[in-house]
Amino acid sequence: MSLEIKGRIVKILNTESGTSKAGKHWEKGGFVLDTGANFNPEVCFGCFGNKGMALVSTIKEGQEVNVRFNVNSREYNGNYYTQVDAWKVDLLSGNLEQQAADIVERADLGVDNDDLPF
Numbered sequence: 001m002s003l004e005i006k007g008r009i010v011k012i013l014n015t016e017s018g019t020s021k022a023g024k025h026w027e028k029g030g031f032v033l034d035t036g037a038n039f040n041p042e043v044c045f046g047c048f049g050n051k052g053m054a055l056v057s058t059i060k061e062g063q064e065v066n067v068r069f070n071v072n073s074r075e076y077n078g079n080y081y082t083q084v085d086a087w088k089v090d091l092l093s094g095n096l097e098q099q100a101a102d103i104v105e106r107a108d109l110g111v112d113n114d115d116l117p118f
Contacts, residue, residue, distance in 0.1 A: 004068045006092065007033040009061050010042065015053070029056035031086075033067060045069060045086040055089055064092040 013030040030046045047056050068088040073080045
């Protein structure tokens with residue numbers, strides 16, 4: 001099932017990592033989105049593997065985004081566990097103003113602007 005939702009990122013979660021039973025390294029990150037709904041407005045998304053970690057590295061707290069995600073549940077010892085996995089995050093157009101403000105703030109703070117296109 002593929003769904004999407006819009007909201008503001010309120011928290012970027014710490015990265016977790018480990019080794020699977022098969023001996024493979026894994027990484028997990030995530031973020032919390034405030035949807036602005038009256039009831040249960042916050043949704044916690046998980047992001048797994050290299051693609052998921054790259055996704056988390058492109059977002060910041062406070063950004064307005066559209067998240068595409070999957071929901072799945074698994075049974076373990078008679079209990080069901082549900083996870084919400086983000087697979088794509090698009091910045092909404094309103095963020096262009098915030099990005100411009102960030103650039104101006106960096107310039108005001110004397111941050112090196114060699115990476116700017118102008």
